[in-house]
Amino acid sequence: MANKSNKSRKKGRAKDKDSAWQERVVQIRRVSKVVKGGKKLSFRAIVVVGNEKGQVGVxxxxxxxxxxxxxxxVADAKKQLVEVSLTKASSIVHIANGVAGGAKVFMRPAAPGTGVIAGGAVRTVLELAGVKNILAKQLGSNSPLNNARAAIDALESLRTFAEVARERDIPLEQLYA
Structure with a gap:
């Protein structure tokens, strides 16, 4: 009996560790490969993983x-996690552009109460990153994979004042002067 309760406790801990991560499937597509015997069918899934606290991956x-x-x-997305710096209003720190293939994504911080104004895969990436107030527009391609990767590229390019000051080896106060 005691052995059974130990197993359930171990499972509970593992479940708590993984429960912080949310995963959403953006697209499932049936793809085929032509081989000697005919067509070999398989499935391609585009998945976004995030913890709504500033980490997200595609x-x-x-x-x-x-x-x-x-x-x-999911395993691939967890390998490619990106850290996103958010403001107190759960928005991004400045305007950002991202490009992946033919897709371009434009992001702009928004006032509290605006919500996530974005479409498709970009919306999914932003929600799982923990962004609550943002304006985003996808331009060019309609491909969900390229749009999600362009959103990740834009989020990756964000830098806070503290990060810029550290890179330039100057005090934070000097940036405002």
Whole structure:
């Protein structure tokens, strides 16, 4: 009996550790590869993983079944996590642009109470990053994968005043002067 309760406690701890991460499937697409015997069908899943506290990642997984593709996508997204610096109003610190392939994403900080004004994969990336107030526009491509990667690129380019001061080896107060 005691052995059984130990197992449940261990499972509980592992579940708590992973429960901070949310995952959302942006797209599942059936793809095929032409081989000697005909066509080999498989699935491609685009997955966004985030903890709503400033960390987010986009991953792609391919497998013979949907569940396997999603699992691989989650693992890929966790390998490519990006740290996002947010303001007290849960917005981004400055205007940012991101590019991936033919997709361009423009992001602009917004006042508290605005909400997430963005579409498609960009909205998913921003919500899982923990951004609550932002204006975003996707330009160019309609590809969910390229738009999600462009959003990650824009979020990656964000820098706070403290980071800029540290890079320039000057005190923070000197930036305002």
């Amino acid at each position: 991953g792609v997984g391919k497998a013979a079944d949907v569940i396997g593709a999603v699992r691989k996508g």
